[in-house]
Amino acid sequence: MSFAAYVFDAYGTLFDVHAAVRRHADRVGPDAQSLSEIWRAKQLEYSWVRSLMGSYRDFWALTEEALDFAFAKVPGADPALRGDLLAAYWSLDCYPEVPSVLKSLKASGARLAILSNGSPDMLESAVRSAALDGVIDGIFSVDPVRRFKTDPAVYDLVTTAWRLYPGAVSFQSSNRWDIAGASKFGFHTVWVNRSGQPDEYRDHPPSAILPSLETLRRL
Numbered sequence: 246m247s248f249a250a251y252v253f254d255a256y257g258t259l260f261d262v263h264a265a266v267r268r269h270a271d272r273v274g275p276d277a278q279s280l281s282e283i284w285r286a287k288q289l290e291y292s293w294v295r296s297l298m299g300s301y302r303d304f305w306a307l308t309e310e311a312l313d314f315a316f317a318k319v320p321g322a323d324p325a326l327r328g329d330l331l332a333a334y335w336s337l338d339c340y341p342e343v344p345s346v347l348k349s350l351k352a353s354g355a356r357l358a359i360l361s362n363g364s365p366d367m368l369e370s371a372v373r374s375a376a377l378d379g380v381i382d383g384i385f386s387v388d389p390v391r392r393f394k395t396d397p398a399v400y401d402l403v404t405t406a407w408r409l410y411p412g413a414v415s416f417q418s419s420n421r422w423d424i425a426g427a428s429k430f431g432f433h434t435v436w437v438n439r440s441g442q443p444d445e446y447r448d449h450p451p452s453a454i455l456p457s458l459e460t461l462r463r464l
Contacts, residue, residue: 249355250415252415254359259371261340266278272329273323279319280315280322283311304367335367335370346458358382360403372384395423395426395427401430415452421436421442428452434452435451436455438454
């Protein structure tokens with residue numbers, strides 16, 4: 246199938262959220278993986294809670310707060326590394342297949358975009374550092390609506406800006422909850438289940454499930 250636009254979640258889908266801690270794993274020590282997992286879990290939790298409360302703070306502020314919690318939860322990790330870990334988050338590694346997949350989709354004539362909870366500055370930095378700025382046509386941050394995924398207003402950012410029906414958009418995310426929200430909105434959805442998680446939100450199923458973005462070009 247071909248779509249007018251292919252829209253990608255950023256963190257965990259295009260960019261490896263655990264790359265920041267992995268770069269400094271030797272300095273963090275044996276609790277590096279635990280620290281990274283807690284950091285990511287709290288980052289997402291804070292976005293959902295603040296959306297429900299109607300108390301918006303941008304994603305960078307939540308990323309900082311989540312790391313502070315992770316350090317408090319993992320006393321074996323040195324908080325002096327806070328600045329280095331936060332700096333690394335601005336240039337996360339993209340997954341190996343991402344550049345070639347995006348270039349192939351771009352060559353087919355489709356428009357490509359990122360739709361993310363991330364703040365505009367965070368997303369622009371990630372795209373530049375991964376050298377994806379030549380293939381990405383649009384970066385949509387939740388900042389204008391001041392709500393996080395899975396609020397329908399977030400997904401509507403793309404359809405309104407590009408004047409598309411939801412069914413003309415293929416949306417890719419590694420987060421099953423994000424796929425549920427996008428499916429309910431009406432997007433064609435591809436769950437990139439990189440870590441082999443069990444399915445959930447069965448009343449809002451994905452259109453397809455892939456282990457990576459590698460075979461997206463052949464859907």
